[in-house]
Amino acid sequence: MLLLAFALAVVILFVVLRLLGNPVYALISVGATDEEIAAAAARLGVDRPILEQFGDYVLQLTRLDLGRSFTNNLPVGDEILRRLNVTLPLTVLAFLLSVVIAVPVGFIAAWRSRTWYGTAFSAVSQLGGAVPVFWVGILLVTALALNARIFPAGGFPRSDWEDPGAALFSLTLPVLTIAIVSGSDLARYVRSATLDVLGQQYMRAARATGQSFAGAFVRHGIRNGIVPVISILAIQLSTTFVGAVIVERVFALPGLGDMLLVAIQEQDFPSVQGVLLVSTTLVLLLGFVADVVQRIIDPRLRASVSGNRRARAIA
Amino acid sequence: MTVSVPTAAEQKPVVRRARRRTSINLVVGGVLFGVIVTVAVLSLFALPYEPSDTTGGRLQPPSGEHWAGTDRLGRDLFTQLMIGARLAMLTGLGSVAIAAVVGVVVGLVAATAGRWIDDALSSLLDIAIAFPTLLLAMLVVAWRGASLDSAILAIGLAGSAVIARLTRVTASRVLAQEFVKASRTSGTGTLRLIRLHVLPNVWPTLIVPLALQFGGAVVAEASLSYVGLGSPPPNASWGRMLQEAQSTVLVAPSAAILPGLLLVATIIGVNLLADGLRDVADPAGRSIR
Numbered sequence: 001m002l003l004l005a006f007a008l009a010v011v012i013l014f015v016v017l018r019l020l021g022n023p024v025y026a027l028i029s030v031g032a033t034d035e036e037i038a039a040a041a042a043r044l045g046v047d048r049p050i051l052e053q054f055g056d057y058v059l060q061l062t063r064l065d066l067g068r069s070f071t072n073n074l075p076v077g078d079e080i081l082r083r084l085n086v087t088l089p090l091t092v093l094a095f096l097l098s099v100v101i102a103v104p105v106g107f108i109a110a111w112r113s114r115t116w117y118g119t120a121f122s123a124v125s126q127l128g129g130a131v132p133v134f135w136v137g138i139l140l141v142t143a144l145a146l147n148a149r150i151f152p153a154g155g156f157p158r159s160d161w162e163d164p165g166a167a168l169f170s171l172t173l174p175v176l177t178i179a180i181v182s183g184s185d186l187a188r189y190v191r192s193a194t195l196d197v198l199g200q201q202y203m204r205a206a207r208a209t210g211q212s213f214a215g216a217f218v219r220h221g222i223r224n225g226i227v228p229v230i231s232i233l234a235i236q237l238s239t240t241f242v243g244a245v246i247v248e249r250v251f252a253l254p255g256l257g258d259m260l261l262v263a264i265q266e267q268d269f270p271s272v273q274g275v276l277l278v279s280t281t282l283v284l285l286l287g288f289v290a291d292v293v294q295r296i297i298d299p300r301l302r303a304s305v306s307g308n309r310r311a312r313a314i315a
Numbered sequence: 316m317t318v319s320v321p322t323a324a325e326q327k328p329v330v331r332r333a334r335r336r337t338s339i340n341l342v343v344g345g346v347l348f349g350v351i352v353t354v355a356v357l358s359l360f361a362l363p364y365e366p367s368d369t370t371g372g373r374l375q376p377p378s379g380e381h382w383a384g385t386d387r388l389g390r391d392l393f394t395q396l397m398i399g400a401r402l403a404m405l406t407g408l409g410s411v412a413i414a415a416v417v418g419v420v421v422g423l424v425a426a427t428a429g430r431w432i433d434d435a436l437s438s439l440l441d442i443a444i445a446f447p448t449l450l451l452a453m454l455v456v457a458w459r460g461a462s463l464d465s466a467i468l469a470i471g472l473a474g475s476a477v478i479a480r481l482t483r484v485t486a487s488r489v490l491a492q493e494f495v496k497a498s499r500t501s502g503t504g505t506l507r508l509i510r511l512h513v514l515p516n517v518w519p520t521l522i523v524p525l526a527l528q529f530g531g532a533v534v535a536e537a538s539l540s541y542v543g544l545g546s547p548p549p550n551a552s553w554g555r556m557l558q559e560a561q562s563t564v565l566v567a568p569s570a571a572i573l574p575g576l577l578l579v580a581t582i583i584g585v586n587l588l589a590d591g592l593r594d595v596a597d598p599a600g601r602s603i604r
Contacts, residue, residue, distance in 0.1 A: 276450060
């Protein structure tokens with residue numbers, strides 16, 4: 001399944017970018033002669049038969065080589081690795097923070113759903129999930145960087161992670177931005193999972209055997225309630241990753257998203273292809289990991305028919 | 316607004332609950348969304364200023380003449396906000412229409428074609444659903460160039476996968492019903508079966524997901540516009556307005572606040588509307604979300 005998805009992504013990216021778009025236009029200027037166009041095509045190797053190009057591309061991929069950028073002729077793979085230095089910490093930190101926000105908020109919103117603060121927590125998580133992430137970014141920059149001057153408004157230290165303090169400091173606002181939005185999104189799921197668990201018969205039965213509420217919830221509630229939450233976590237982590245693309249723009253961070261946007265504007269197809277391929281692979285891997293974790297937690301899923309079919313496909 | 320109630324052919328008989336109060340969600344959502352729609356429709360007939368009229372003075376605060384102030388070129392912001400509403404509605408309607416048509420067709424093919432095609436399509440859909448909308452949108456923009464059409468096409472296609480899966484599930488369930496088998500035995504063709512029995516049962520289940528996708532589409536387009544991959548000026552969408560306002564936020568805060576507020580109002584409006592529709596259509600399913 002995973003391999004199939006990956007192969008499909010490779011083919012789709014190749015078809016869309018190399019067949020439907022013409023990379024030659026990125027290199028030539030307006031009014032170029034036919035010879036100049038042909039020369040540019042030869043330089044990029046796009047004048048060869050399309051299957052040959054595809055074969056070369058796949059061969060390159062097996063060597064983990066993503067080709068060279070059209071605009072600066074540097075290896076795309078190296079550039080992506082450098083950019084991940086910014087994007088991965090941003091994504092992971094934002095995700096962790098959003099879980100830290102979402103779990104208590106969602107739990108209290110469900111557990112105390114009939115009190116004013118329970119309702120308030122639900123309302124806030126509804127609101128937070130409806131706010132575009134870049135707008136939260138703009139508002140935070142305005143309040144905490146431009147007005148209060150606590151954090152930098154954007155950018156990333158040139159020394160990269162040599163000075164971890166400075167690097168973390170410049171990531172604080174972006175992390176907060178993403179965490180607010182994806183945290184409230186996640187809180188809604190935690191809330192409905194908790195509500196679901198609290199209404200179950202097995203919880204009442206556990207209480208009837210004399211267990212305390214906390215004991216019953218920890219022993220039975222969490223194990224049942226967490227299964228749907230985990231699949232949401234994987235989706236959430238991948239949307240966080242994609243959200244980082246946008247948020248990097250707000251804070252002028254030199255991450256993967258910035259690379260992708262610049263590459264799209266400059267029609268630098270190898271870079272676009274590389275970034276999209278790496279992103280897709282990460283997203284697919286996350287989904288796969290979530291699948292496996294769910295099966296470990298909930299034995300019922302292992303026994304299901306689709307589970308068997310998928311297990312065969314993986315093996 | 317009319318609400319389609321599941322037809323009598325539904326498997327389980329609809330029991331009318333005693334509690335039939337109008338949903339608050341439906342009312343609040345309807346009002347919020349209604350205001351945005353009204354503004355969008357009005358923008359087709361009357362705008363306070365020409366969109367390219369730069370005589371307003373730069374970065375003016377809101378006043379009697381310019382209700383929302385002006386941007387850094389002296390254009391009236393209220394005019395741009397109205398055009399933004401129109402673009403947001405276009406994005407939502409366009410991508411939801413694409414998602415509905417493509418999704419329902421693919422879902423029906425998967426449900427009615429043989430086992431092999433069904434398996435292949437279902438695996439494809441699993442992959443497509445896992446693929447983030449914005450990445451797909453960026454791929455389409457890289458191919459076709461930045462425009463509103465590209466954005467709508469990409470967002471619609473991304474949304475169609477979920478719709479296709481829902482359609483497949485509901486359609487196979489309906490096709491397995493006794494009355495459908497009876498109808499098939501008496502000589503009804505597949506296309507006619509779909510029209511008579513399957514579609515009337517599929518549509519009601521799609522209304523809420525499609526309404527939610529409307530909101531998602533508006534945010535996605537705003538995000539694309541914000542990073543410069545949406546519709547190019549002078550047809551400014553709210554996302555583009557926010558991007559332009561970011562650098563002058565200390566001088567002209569209203570330009571960086573109003574488009575965002577409208578975006579939030581639209582999304583909350585549509586989401587509440589969807590919740591409300593679900594409450595009305597299926598009171599038992601309230602807590603699911």
